Amino acid sequence: MLKKGHVFYRSQNKDYPVAVRGEGVYLYDGEGKRYLDGSSGCLVTNIGYGVSSVAEALKNEALKTGYAHGSTFTTEAQEELAALVTEKAPEGLDYAYFLSGGTEANETAISMALQYHMQRGKSSKYKVIGRRLSYHGSSFATLSAAGNVERRKMYSPLLMNFPLIPAPHCYRCYYGLSYPQCGIICAEELEKTILAEGADNVAAFIAEPIIGTSAAASVPPKEYFPRIREICSKHDVLLICDEVLCGYGRPGSYTAQELWGVTSDLTTLGKGLGGGYIPMGAVIAHKDIHDVFSANWGKFYHGYTYQGNPVSCAGAVAVHRYLREQKLFEQVGPKGELLKKNLHAAFSDHPHVGDIRGTGLLMGLELVLDRSSKESFDPALSVAEKVRETALEEGLITYTGVGPTADIIPRDYLVIGPPFTISEAEIEMMIQKLAVSLEKTLMKLGYAK
Numbered sequence: 001m002l003k004k005g006h007v008f009y010r011s012q013n014k015d016y017p018v019a020v021r022g023e024g025v026y027l028y029d030g031e032g033k034r035y036l037d038g039s040s041g042c043l044v045t046n047i048g049y050g051v052s053s054v055a056e057a058l059k060n061e062a063l064k065t066g067y068a069h070g071s072t073f074t075t076e077a078q079e080e081l082a083a084l085v086t087e088k089a090p091e092g093l094d095y096a097y098f099l100s101g102g103t104e105a106n107e108t109a110i111s112m113a114l115q116y117h118m119q120r121g122k123s124s125k126y127k128v129i130g131r132r133l134s135y136h137g138s139s140f141a142t143l144s145a146a147g148n149v150e151r152r153k154m155y156s157p158l159l160m161n162f163p164l165i166p167a168p169h170c171y172r173c174y175y176g177l178s179y180p181q182c183g184i185i186c187a188e189e190l191e192k193t194i195l196a197e198g199a200d201n202v203a204a205f206i207a208e209p210i211i212g213t214s215a216a217a218s219v220p221p222k223e224y225f226p227r228i229r230e231i232c233s234k235h236d237v238l239l240i241c242d243e244v245l246c247g248y249g250r251p252g253s254y255t256a257q258e259l260w261g262v263t264s265d266l267t268t269l270g271k272g273l274g275g276g277y278i279p280m281g282a283v284i285a286h287k288d289i290h291d292v293f294s295a296n297w298g299k300f301y302h303g304y305t306y307q308g309n310p311v312s313c314a315g316a317v318a319v320h321r322y323l324r325e326q327k328l329f330e331q332v333g334p335k336g337e338l339l340k341k342n343l344h345a346a347f348s349d350h351p352h353v354g355d356i357r358g359t360g361l362l363m364g365l366e367l368v369l370d371r372s373s374k375e376s377f378d379p380a381l382s383v384a385e386k387v388r389e390t391a392l393e394e395g396l397i398t399y400t401g402v403g404p405t406a407d408i409i410p411r412d413y414l415v416i417g418p419p420f421t422i423s424e425a426e427i428e429m430m431i432q433k434l435a436v437s438l439e440k441t442l443m444k445l446g447y448a449k
């Protein structure tokens, strides 16, 4: 009999089902109930569950090296992973620094940016500009560079006073404008902010190319990131693209930034990099950044005990190989189109679905009280969270994100992002379950169609 009760859970008054087995796109609990994973956990299990080549790779590496500290050794697993991960990245993103997750990756990217400037005699450049609708992790630096109100508010005295600018989010434009007449004013805001802070004080701008949980797969207008790239280069501000959630194949391209032909200075990865099998994150640095480290200090003053861990790297190599061998990177585009088509067929005319957005296998629904005015439900109702709970009862895993965001009014988002291995029939089943869950929830709340 499983002894439960000594875990410090995320929610103390909730009874968690025990996940005992995973296979394909399904998780099973201890009662034998099957859950179709419509969100890859939190956009993590890109290759699905139970891939034996990953398990074998982990076992083999655990027996082979087990552990080798990064200040003394490199390993075959780490070298191979770095070669694979950088090979597919935009040109110039050639050097990988491996960590244990997305927060560590973004925290590290910020440190790397500051040390890069210091080595060029620009020590005054320390500020990081972030965006309001964003999430970069749970550490104090990453919270400081993002706008998630709920996650920030209890630590406000400890957070750094980094400037935050509006993110491009056309469904609810911060300026109340419409694209393209807006002239991408949200990108111009970056230049204004750099000038207001003084370019000599700004080290980096960090942004999710496609906003993940803070705005449920909000894709920017195509001109946004090319303009951001120009502004960053002009003011010697590094562009950090946080692709922890939106990258690594999920948007239909390897990275999201390449959708607009942009190359960042530092890109962070996480989630899908380990595929759920191991905790994994990475900073992929442009060779121009690496050159400055080589030519000056020859050292990055940073480090974690488990950085570049060989067992984790071997697992991530196996995940990456599986993605390539099964041609899963290539499948995201067509499967994403099918998902989008089916979501539109099911919800385009739904009175409480205000917006269907996203690209590839990263889609979002925004639930609203009134479709024409875009008025949201009363936040106290937690409509999206209730849909998520009902979906779980129906055997479907969805994701609602990280709670209220920088928006003044919390919104109801559902993120849909199944494993890349999902079949056409499973996409249809997922949408059916989602539709049933939405109707049941609205019915319970007295908002039936």
Ligand SMILES: Cc1ncc(COP(=O)(O)O)c(C=O)c1O
Pocket (backbone or CB within 6 Å): 042, 100, 101, 102, 103, 104, 106, 135, 136, 137, 138, 208, 212, 213, 242, 243, 244, 245, 246, 270, 271
């Ligand atoms: C865009 C983004 N960046 C960073 C993180 C933090 O990653 P982790 O939870 O692995 O620390 C997340 C997690 O949800 C994320 O969505």
